[in-house]
Amino acid sequence: MPEVTAPYAPGTPCWVDLAAPDQQAAIDFYSGLFGWTGQIGPPETGGYAVCELKGKPVAGIMAAVAMGGQPAPPTVWTTYLTSADADATQRAVEAANGQVLMPVMDVMTIGRMCIAADPTGAAFGVWQPVDFPGAGIVNEPGAVIWNELNTTDTEAAAAFYDSVLALRAAPMEMEGAEGYFSLSVGGRPVGGMQPMPEGVPAGTPSHWLTYFSVTDTDATVTQLKAAGGSVFKEPFDMVAGRMAVVADPQGAPFAVINPKPMDGS
CATH class of the missing domain: 3.10.180.10 (2,3-Dihydroxybiphenyl 1,2-Dioxygenase, domain 1)
Known part of the structure; x- marks a missing residue:
């Protein structure tokens, strides 16, 4: 929910x-x-x-x-x-x-x-x-749907997060997700990890990328551009849905995705 x-x-x-x-x-x-x-x-x-x-x-x-x-x-x-x-x-x-x-x-x-x-x-x-647990709504349009670590060393990162917070990395067993890792807590995937993607600007450091869910990736990107945002990667289809990597008018990077059901239904 x-x-x-x-x-x-x-x-x-x-x-x-x-x-x-x-x-x-x-x-x-x-x-x-x-x-x-x-x-x-x-x-x-x-x-x-x-x-x-x-x-x-x-x-x-x-x-x-x-x-x-x-x-x-x-x-x-x-x-x-x-x-x-x-x-x-x-x-x-x-x-x-x-x-x-x-x-x-x-x-x-x-x-x-x-x-x-x-x-x-x-x-x-x-x-x-203590009094504030965090986001009260997720996984629906306008809310965070995924958090992804893009890293220069997946092995070192996996060992670190496992040691610090028992956040377990494992290869994602899904067609089209080769080289991608799930990050799980208690056996439940809560995020992802991948080597630094091809095409990122030279010198880009390892970073966590926030994904926001949208109903129409292309329309959202068009609206973002009109509002002064920029696009690192134009909308494209991938295993989890149609996504784009963008930045707001002040330069903050994030991703938007119109997800598709993971069970294929």
Whole structure:
């Protein structure tokens, strides 16, 4: 079901958010593209906007602000993986040769988080829920449907996520998915992993890519272009549906897909 009614199991992607140089412009763009509602939050939250779809939280958008003499965060969508204990996960990241980019911190009463990078350089978030479990709606048009790790070293990445969050990688046994790995929690696929795709710009680092579900990939791409977005890979048919890899007007990459039933029905 698209509406999330049970807690996310540790290791499962539970939330995505975007750091944008122009927060209001980002809110307006995604609201127009996906039917979200959202507004800049109060000062006590740093203005963080929790965007909603059908009255349920679907994604976050914040202002990309430099703090403590550090450069502003990159304009990217960050995938957050659920943790039962953010402090323990942070220690596991360090023990597995990952890097802690932002140490564990409390987010008011809603949870605890940190930002880390795996040994191949892909950044991700860790979310320990308290009052806020994560996305309240997924797998339907306008919501997140897939989170995918594109990495320069699948073997190193697989060992890392298994060690840190028991996120298990295995070759996907499906025609047309050669070289692709599922990432599973408790035997249930919750994401994917693949070697860095051909055709990506030279120097592109390992990264997590967020997929949003849409009803018409071609129409969505046309709308995105008209709103100032750009296209890395034009709409194409693949094993899971018709997808495209795009970027918003401020340069944040993401994918859109009109999925087809995986059972062939």
